[in-house]
Amino acid sequence: xTGIRLEHITKRFKKxxxxxxxxxxxxxxxxxxxxxxxxxxxxTILRMIAGLEVQTSGHVYIGDMxxxxxxxxxxxxxxxxxxxxxxxxLTVYQNIAxxxxxxxxxxxxxxxxxxxxxxxxIDQKIHSVTTLxxxxxxxxxxxxxxxxxxxxxxxLARAIVRDPEAFLLDEPLSNLxxxxxSNARIELKRIHQxxxxxxxxxxxDQTEAMTLGDRLAVMNHGRLLQCDTPDRILSHxxxxxxxxxxxxxxxxxxxxxxxxxxxxxxFVKDRVRIxxxxxxxxxxxxxxxxxxxxxVARKPEDGxxxxxxxxxxxxxxxxxxxxxxxxxxxxxxxxxxxxxxVVRAYDFHVGESVYVGFDADRALFFDADxxxxxxxxxxxxxx
Amino acid sequence: MADLRDxxxxxxxxxxxxxxxxxxxxxxxxxxxxxxxIAYTIYISMTDFGIGGRFSLFNYxxxxxxxxxxxxxxxxxxxxxxxxxxxxxxxxxxxLFLGVGLGLATVLNQEIRGKTIYRTxxxxxxxxxxxxxxxxxxxxxxxxxxxxxxLLATVHIAPVYWTERADxxxxxxxxxxxWLSFPFYTVVFVATMQAIPKxxxxxxxxxxxxxxSKFFRITLPYxxxxxxxxxxxxxLFTFNNFYxxxxxxxxxxxxxxxxxxxxxxxxxxxxxxxxxxxxxAAMYSxxxxxxxxxxxxxxxxxxxxxxxxxx
Amino acid sequence: MIQRKRxxxxxxxxxxxxxxxxxxxxxFALFPIYFIVITSFSTLPVESIxxxxxxxxxxxxxxxxxxTILYDQSxxxxxxxxxxxxxxxxxxxxxxxLAAFTxxxxxxxxxxxxxxxxxxxxxxxxxPSFVMIIPFYLMFAKIGLINTYLxxxxxxxAGAVVFSGILVKNYMDSIPDxxxxxxxxxxxxxxxxxxxxxxxxxxxxxxxxxxxxxxxPYTDYALAHVFIDSPGLFTLALGLYNLNSQSGxxxxxxxxxxxxxxSLPIVAFYxxxxxxxxxxxxxxxVRG
Numbered sequence: 001x002t003g004i005r006l007e008h009i010t011k012r013f014k015k016x017x018x019x020x021x022x023x024x025x026x027x028x029x030x031x032x033x034x035x036x037x038x039x040x041x042x043x044t045i046l047r048m049i050a051g052l053e054v055q056t057s058g059h060v061y062i063g064d065m066x067x068x069x070x071x072x073x074x075x076x077x078x079x080x081x082x083x084x085x086x087x088x089x090l091t092v093y094q095n096i097a098x099x100x101x102x103x104x105x106x107x108x109x110x111x112x113x114x115x116x117x118x119x120x121x122i123d124q125k126i127h128s129v130t131t132l133x134x135x136x137x138x139x140x141x142x143x144x145x146x147x148x149x150x151x152x153x154x155x156l157a158r159a160i161v162r163d164p165e166a167f168l169l170d171e172p173l174s175n176l177x178x179x180x181x182s183n184a185r186i187e188l189k190r191i192h193q194x195x196x197x198x199x200x201x202x203x204x205d206q207t208e209a210m211t212l213g214d215r216l217a218v219m220n221h222g223r224l225l226q227c228d229t230p231d232r233i234l235s236h237x238x239x240x241x242x243x244x245x246x247x248x249x250x251x252x253x254x255x256x257x258x259x260x261x262x263x264x265x266x267f268v269k270d271r272v273r274i275x276x277x278x279x280x281x282x283x284x285x286x287x288x289x290x291x292x293x294x295x296v297a298r299k300p301e302d303g304x305x306x307x308x309x310x311x312x313x314x315x316x317x318x319x320x321x322x323x324x325x326x327x328x329x330x331x332x333x334x335x336x337x338x339x340x341x342v343v344r345a346y347d348f349h350v351g352e353s354v355y356v357g358f359d360a361d362r363a364l365f366f367d368a369d370x371x372x373x374x375x376x377x378x379x380x381x382x383x
Numbered sequence: 384m385a386d387l388r389d390x391x392x393x394x395x396x397x398x399x400x401x402x403x404x405x406x407x408x409x410x411x412x413x414x415x416x417x418x419x420x421i422a423y424t425i426y427i428s429m430t431d432f433g434i435g436g437r438f439s440l441f442n443y444x445x446x447x448x449x450x451x452x453x454x455x456x457x458x459x460x461x462x463x464x465x466x467x468x469x470x471x472x473x474x475x476x477x478x479l480f481l482g483v484g485l486g487l488a489t490v491l492n493q494e495i496r497g498k499t500i501y502r503t504x505x506x507x508x509x510x511x512x513x514x515x516x517x518x519x520x521x522x523x524x525x526x527x528x529x530x531x532x533x534l535l536a537t538v539h540i541a542p543v544y545w546t547e548r549a550d551x552x553x554x555x556x557x558x559x560x561x562w563l564s565f566p567f568y569t570v571v572f573v574a575t576m577q578a579i580p581k582x583x584x585x586x587x588x589x590x591x592x593x594x595x596s597k598f599f600r601i602t603l604p605y606x607x608x609x610x611x612x613x614x615x616x617x618x619l620f621t622f623n624n625f626y627x628x629x630x631x632x633x634x635x636x637x638x639x640x641x642x643x644x645x646x647x648x649x650x651x652x653x654x655x656x657x658x659x660x661x662x663x664a665a666m667y668s669x670x671x672x673x674x675x676x677x678x679x680x681x682x683x684x685x686x687x688x689x690x691x692x693x694x
Numbered sequence: 695m696i697q698r699k700r701x702x703x704x705x706x707x708x709x710x711x712x713x714x715x716x717x718x719x720x721x722f723a724l725f726p727i728y729f730i731v732i733t734s735f736s737t738l739p740v741e742s743i744x745x746x747x748x749x750x751x752x753x754x755x756x757x758x759x760x761x762t763i764l765y766d767q768s769x770x771x772x773x774x775x776x777x778x779x780x781x782x783x784x785x786x787x788x789x790x791x792l793a794a795f796t797x798x799x800x801x802x803x804x805x806x807x808x809x810x811x812x813x814x815x816x817x818x819x820x821x822p823s824f825v826m827i828i829p830f831y832l833m834f835a836k837i838g839l840i841n842t843y844l845x846x847x848x849x850x851x852a853g854a855v856v857f858s859g860i861l862v863k864n865y866m867d868s869i870p871d872x873x874x875x876x877x878x879x880x881x882x883x884x885x886x887x888x889x890x891x892x893x894x895x896x897x898x899x900x901x902x903x904x905x906x907x908x909x910x911p912y913t914d915y916a917l918a919h920v921f922i923d924s925p926g927l928f929t930l931a932l933g934l935y936n937l938n939s940q941s942g943x944x945x946x947x948x949x950x951x952x953x954x955x956x957s958l959p960i961v962a963f964y965x966x967x968x969x970x971x972x973x974x975x976x977x978x979x980v981r982g
Contacts, residue, residue, distance in 0.1 A: 052875050054398070073881040085876035089894045099880035158880070395806050401884055402803035405795040406811070409855060412792065416852040417818045420829035424821075427828070490715050503968065504720045507727060510964040512913040514931060515953040518938060519726050522946070530729060566723065623822040625916070644822050648916075651828060661828055668825035675820045693809055 003028040003198035004049060004166055009058035011044055011222075018044045019055070020222040026166070028063075031192050031199040033213035035206060035246070041222040042202045046168050049200060051075050063165045078159035082171040084151050086143040086158075093139040096126050096158045129157045132191070149180045156191070166198040173208060185211055206246050210234075218242050234290075240370040243288050249320060249340040252294065254287040254358070258365075258376070265376070267365070270331050272303045274360045280376035281367070288364040292342035295357035296321065304355035305329050307339075309348055319345050323356060421672075428665035433651075443662070450666045461638060465667070466674070469642040471553075473622040476560045480617050481610060483561060484568025489598065491569065492576045502570065509566040514626060520559045521631045549639035552632045556640060560627055568613060575609045576602060611686050615679065622675060643671035734759055734950035759947035763955065769925045769933070771955070778929040779959075780843060782912040785850035789907035792855045794900060797862025798888055802874065819856035827920050834921070846921050850911040858903035865899035866892065901967050909960060930956045 004026040011019040019041040026032045036042040047053040049060055051072035060067050067075045087095050100122045104114035130136045133153045143151055152172055159167055173181050173188075189212055192199050203209055209216050210230045217227040218241075226238040230246075237243035243251050256269030260282050267274040267287055274287070297304070306329050311322030325337040341356065348354060365376040428450060432443040454462045491501060508516065523530045524545040532542035545555045579602065587597050623644050628634060634641035634649060641649075644667075651664035683689055735755050764771050799805075800812065830849055831840070839845030869892065877887035893900070915931045922928060928936075934956060938949050 050879060052878070054394075071883075072875070072878045073883070077879065079876070079879045081872045081876060083870060083872055085870070085872040087873065087876075087891060087895075098877075102881040102886075158876075162880070392806055395804065399803045399805035402799040402805040402808075405799035405803075409792050409796045409815075409859065412852050412855065413815060413818055416830075416849055417821070417826075420826040420833070421818065421821050423829040423832075424825055487715070487719055490712050493712060495709070495712060495716075501716045501720060505716075505723050506968075507961075508723050510961055511727065511957050512909065512960055514913040514915060515934065515957060516726060518934070519730055519950070519953065523726065523729070562722065562726070619820065623824070625824055644824050647822070647825050651825070664825055664828070668822050672821045676817065679820065693812065 003030060003063065004200065005059075005061040005064075006045070006049070007059040007061070009045065009048060009055050009060065011041070011048065011053065012056040017222050019048070021058075022219075022222075022224045023058075024217055024224060024227055026198055026200060028198055029196045031189070031201065031212060031214045032217060033209040033215070034200065034202045034217045034219060035204070035209040035213075036219035037204055037245075039221075040219040042204075042219050043170055044222075045219075046079075046170055046200060046202045049166075050077055050079050050168050076165040077168055078162045078164040078166075079168045080152075080155045080159050080170065080172045082174055084143075084155035084172070084175075086151060086154055088143050091140050091142055092130075092135070092146070092154050093126060095143070095154060096129070096161055097122055099158065099162050100125065125161050126157075129161045132160070132194075133157050133187075148176050149184065152176060152184065156188075160191075160195065164197075166200060169199065169201045171203050172201075174203070174205070181208075188212065207248055210246065216246070218245060220245075236372075237364065238372060240286060240288065240366040240372070243364060243366070243372070247290060249291045249342065251288045251290055251364075252339045252341075254289075256285060256287060258282050258285045267360075270305075270329065272305060272358065274303055274358055274363070276360060276376055278376040280365070280373050284368050285373065285376070286366040286368075287358065288366060289358055289362070291320075291340045292318075293359045293362040294339075294341040294343075295359060296323075296341050296343050296348065296354050297357065298352075298354055300355045301357045304357040307354055307356050309350055309352045309354060310338075312348065312350055314345060315342075317345055318342050319347065321348055323354070325356070424665045425669055427662055428669045430662050432662040432665075433660040434662050450662055451670075454666060454670070462670075464638055465641060465643050465646055468638075468640060469622055469671070469674070472556070472624075472628070472640075472642055473618045475553075475557055476564070476621045477614055477617045479557060479561045480564050480568045481614055483565045484572050485606075485610075487565070487569045488572035488576055489602070491573050502573070505569060506566040508562055509564070513563055516563065517559065517626050517630045520555075520562070524555045524559075524631060546632050547636055549636060552636065552640050555631060556627055559631060560621070560624075563627070564617070568617070571609065571613055572606065575606055579605050611682070615682055619675060619679065623671065643667045643674075647671070730950045730953055733946050734954050735947070737945060737947045756947075759945070759951035760955070763937075763948060763952045767933070769928055771933075773926065774928055774930045774933040777927055778912055778931070781846055781850060781918075781929060782908050782910075784843075784847045785853070785911045786904050786908040788847070788851040789853065789855055789858065790900060790904045792851065793858035793862050793903045793907070794893065794896070796855070796859035797864075797866055797896075797899075798892065800859070800863040801866035802871075802892075815856050815859070823853070824916065827917060830917070831920050840921055841924050841927060843927070846911075846918065849917060850914070851907075853910045854903070854906045858906055861903060862896065862899050865896055869895055905963065905967070908963070912960065 006022055006024050009019055009022045010017065022041075022045060024032075034042040034045060044053060048055050049062070051067065051070060055068075062075055062077065072079075087098065090098070100117055103117050105117050107113040107115045126139070127136065130139060133156060135150055135153050135157070138146055138150055138154065143154070146154065152175075155172065173184050176184055185208060201209075201212060213230055215227060215229055216233050218225045218233065220241055226233060226242050228236070233242060233246050237246065240253070244253070254269050254272065256267055256272065258276070258280055259266050259268050265276040265278070265280055265282075267276055267285065269287070295301070295304070300306070305325055307323040307325045309321055310324050313320040313322070319342070321341045321343055323339050323341060325333075325339065327333040327336055330337055339356075365373045367373055429445060429447055430443045431446050431449075434450075487505070491498065495501075522528070526532065526542060526544045526547070529545070531545075535542060543551055545551045583601050584597055587601060592600070622642070625644050625648065628640055628642060628645050629648065632640045634645045638646075647664040647667040650660045650667065652659060735757065737756055737758050767774075800808065834840055834845050839848075873891060873895070874884075874887050877891045878884070882890065912929075913931055914929075915935055918929050918932050919935075922932065930952075934949065934952050937952055941948055
C-alpha cells in the first residue's frame with residue numbers, strides 16, 4: 001500500500017513549465033521533504049497533491065486511489081498552510097471543529113446510514129489533539145490572541161483531527177522565530193512518529209529538510225533532481241546543484257581538469273595536484289569538498305592552497321573558519337575566493353595564514369554540465 | 384484562487400463557471416434596469432418626443448442627431464454654459480473636498496485626547512440624510528429669513544441675496560456641498576494615514592526634516608492612490624449630483640448654476656404647464672454621460688489606477 | 695534652557711491650534727444640525743427667525759411641532775414610516791445580497807470575460823441615473839407596477855449595487871486565498887466556504903453596503919414622486935417635501951421636527967454600527 005504516488009506530473013502555463021515530468025512515490029507513513037529554492041515548483045506539486053491546482057498531464061494517486069478528478073475535500077488529505085490560514089473570526093475550538101462538523105460518519109446502529117458526528121465525539125477528539133500538541137488552554141481564544149507558535153500548532157491540530165490519508169505541509173515553520181523553530185521541528189518529528197502517517201513537507205531550508213525527512217526530494221526549475229535519504233544525498237549527490245544546495249556550510253568547489261598519464265589520473269588546478277584512485281574522462285572537471293573534509297594546516301603540503309583566516313565562528317567542539325584564498329593563487333580568479341572550513345575548536349585564529357588541502361578520498365567530482373562523475377569518486381568505495 | 388494565468392480558455396471555463404451563476408442576478412438587474420433604460424434614453428434623445436408641443440408627446444418621430452446639432456449651433460451658448468458649469472461644480476467641489484479633507488485629516492492624525500469624539504461629531508453630517516440637510520441649508524441661505532444672513536447681521540454685515548447673483552450662488556453651493564462631503568474625505572484620509580509606518584517619520588525627524596517636509600515627502604506620496612481614487616469618485620458623483628443645485632438655486636439665477644442633470648430634469652419635469660421635453664432631457668443626459676466616460680477613461684489611463692486591480 | 699522653553703511653548707501652541715481647528719470643524723459640521731434641533735422645538739414662523747433664535751429660550755420651547763407631525767397628519771406619520779421602511783428595507787436586503795454575490799464572483803474567480811464584465815458594469819454605472827426615471831416610468835406603467843410596492847423596490851435595489859459590489863470586491867481581495875483553500879480542504883464546497891467563512895469575514899464592508907443600500911431609497915424623492923401618487927404609499931421623503939411646500943413658510947418647526955424624527959433611524963443605525971461602517975469605508979475605499 002503506497003501513501004502517495006505521482007506519475008509524470010507536469011504543470012504548464014502557456015509559456016513556462018512550473019513542474020516538469022515529476023514522478024515520485026511516498027511510502028505509507030513516510031516523512032518526505034520536498035526541498036527546493038523559490039520557484040522550483042515544490043509548492044505547486046504539493047498543491048496538486050491537494051487538488052488546489054490541477055496538473056496539465058500526469059496522474060496523482062493517494063492511497064492507491066486515482067484522485068485526478070477529485071475536489072480537495074474528497075481526497076482525504078489535510079493541509080497546513082504557510083500562513084496557517086486559521087479562520088480569524090472563530091475560536092481555536094471552532095477552528096478545529098469546523099471540518100469535523102461537516103463530516104458524515106457511519107451510524108453505529110446501522111452501518112449503511114451516515115450521520116453527523118456527535119458533539120461528544122467532536123469534543124473528545126479536539127481535547128485529545130490539543131493536549132497532544134500542548135495547547136489545551138487556547139481553546140476559547142481567537143487566532144489574533146495567540147503567538148506564532150501557538151497558531152502553528154492550532155493549524156496542525158486542525159489537520160491531525162481530520163485523520164487523513166496524508167498530511168501536506170507548506171513551509172509551516174518559516175514564519176516562526178528562529179528559537180522556536182528548532183523546537184517546533186523536533187516536536188513535528190515526534191508527532192510524526194506517534195501518528196505514523198504519511199507526511200509531505202515542503203521547504204527551502206535544507207537544515208530543516210535534513211533534520212526532518214526520512215527522504216528528501218530535491219527540486220530545481222520544476223525538475224526532480226534526486227529523491228533519496230538525507231545521508232545518501234549528502235554523500236552521493238546526483239548533481240553539483242544538489243551538492244551545493246544540501247549541506248551546511250556549503251560545499252567548496254574548485255574548477256580544474258583531469259589529466260591522465262600512464263594509467264593514472266590526476267586532478268589539476270594550479271598548484272593543486274590530486275592523484276585520483278578512480279578512472280574518469282579527461283577534461284574540465286569540478287572538484288567538490290565538504291568543509292569538514294578540508295585539511296587546514298600551518299605548513300604547506302603538496303597540493304595545498306594558501307589562504308587567510310578572516311573569521312572564526314565557535315560552534316562548541318568545532319570552529320567554522322572563514323577563509324579567503326588570494327586571487328594570485330588561483331588562475332582566472334579576479335577576486336579572492338571565499339570558502340569555509342570546519343576544524344577542531346581553537347586550532348586557528350583570525351589573521352593567520354594557513355594552507356588548505358583537499359582529501360581525495362572524500363571529494364566529489366562533477367563534469368562541466370554538473371552531473372556527478374561517479375567513477376572518479378573514491379566515495380563509493382568507502383565502507 | 385489558483386493561479387490561472389495563461390491557462391486555456393476551456394480550462395478556466397470548466398473550473399470557474401460558478402462565477403457566472405453568482406453574477407446572474409446582478410447581470411439581469413443591470414440589463415433590465417440600467418442597460419435597457421440607457422438604450423431607450425439614447426433612442427429618445429434622437430426623437431422629438433415632447434419638443435413639438437403636446438402633440439408630439441406620444442406621436443414622436445425619429446430625427447437623428449437634429450437635437451444635438453441644435454444644441455451645439457443655435458443653442459450653443461447654453462450648451463457650453465452647461466459644460467462649463469458642470470465642470471466648475473465638479474472640480475471646484477472636489478478641490479475643496481480634498482483640501483479640507485487632507486487638512487483636517489493631518490490635524491486629526493495626531494495623538495490627541497478626544498480623537499474619537501471629534502471623529503464621530505465630524506462624521507455626523509454625513510450620516511444625516513442629505514435630502515433633509517440640503518433643504519435646511521437651502522432655508523439657511525434665504526435672503527429675508529435665512530439664518531446665515533441673520534448671523535451676518537450680528538456683525539453688522541448687510542444681508543446677501545445669495546441666490547440672486549451668480550457668484551454668491553456658487554459660494555452657497557460650494558459651502559453646502561463641502562459640508563455634506565468633507566467628513567467622508569476626512570475619515571478616508573485619516574484611515575490611510577494611519578497605515579503609514581511611524582518609523583518613516585521618526586527617521587525623517589532624525590534627518591532634520593520639519594513638518595512641512597515630512598508631509599510632502601512621506602505622507603503625500605503614500606496618499607496619492609487614495610487621493611486619485613476618491614477624487615475621481617467625487618468628481619463623478621458631484622458632476623451628476625442633482626439635489627444641492629436643484630433645491631438651493633434650481634439652476635438660477637437664469638442658467639448660471641445649471642448643470643446637465645438639473646437642466647435635463649428641468650426640461651422633463653420642470654416648467655409647470657409646459658410639455659415635458661423628454662427628448663431634450665434625454666439628449667442632455669447623453670452628453671453628460673459621454674463627457675463623464677471620456678473623463679474617466681482619461682484619468683484611469685493616465686494614472687494607471689487599475690493596473691493590478693484585476694489579477 | 696531657552697531652547698527647552700521655546701520648544702515647550704511651540705508644542706503647547708501646536709496643541710491649542712490643533713484643538714481650535716478641530717473644534718471649528720465640529721462647529722461647522724454640527725451647526726445646521728443644532729439649528730434644526732432648536733427650531734424644531736419652537737413654533738416660530740420663518741419670518742421671525744433671526745440670529746437670536748439660535749440661543750434657546752425656555753419661553754419659546756414647545757413640543758407642539760413634534761406632536762403635530764406625529765399625530766396630526768394625513769397620511770399619518772406611522773404610515774409614512776412604515777412605507778419608507780418597507781421600501782428601503784427590502785431594497786437594502788436585495789441590494790446587499792446582490793453586492794455580496796457580485797463582489798465574491800469578481801474577487802475570487804478568474805473567469806473568462808471578467809475584465810469585460812467589470813468595464814461594462816462600471817460604464818453603466820456612470821450614466822446619470824436621474825434621467826432613467828422617464829424610461830422607468832414608461833416601462834413600469836406598461837406592466838402596471840406603478841403605485842405598487844414591488845414597482846418601486848425593484849429600481850431601488852439596483853441603486854448602489856455596482857458601487858457596493860466593487861467595495862465588497864476590494865475588501866474580499868484583502869482576504870488571503872488560503873483561508874478559502876483551507877475551508878475547501880476542510881470539506882466545504884465553494885458555496886459553503888462563501889457563506890460560512892468569507893461572508894462572516896466581510897461583515898464590516900457588508901455593513902457599509904447595507905447602510906448605503908438603505909440610505910439611498912430612504913431619502914429618495916425623485917423616483918418616489920414619479921412612481922407613487924396614492925397617499926397610502928407615500929414615503930417619509932415624499933411627506934417631508936409635501937409638508938415643506940404646504941406649510942414650510944409658516945411653520946418652520948414642523949419641517950424641522952419632521953426632519954429630526956425621519957433622521958432618527960439613520961443616525962441610530964450609524965451610531966450602533968459606527969465601527970463597522972467606518973471599517974468597511976476605509977477598507978473598501980482605500981486601495982493598495
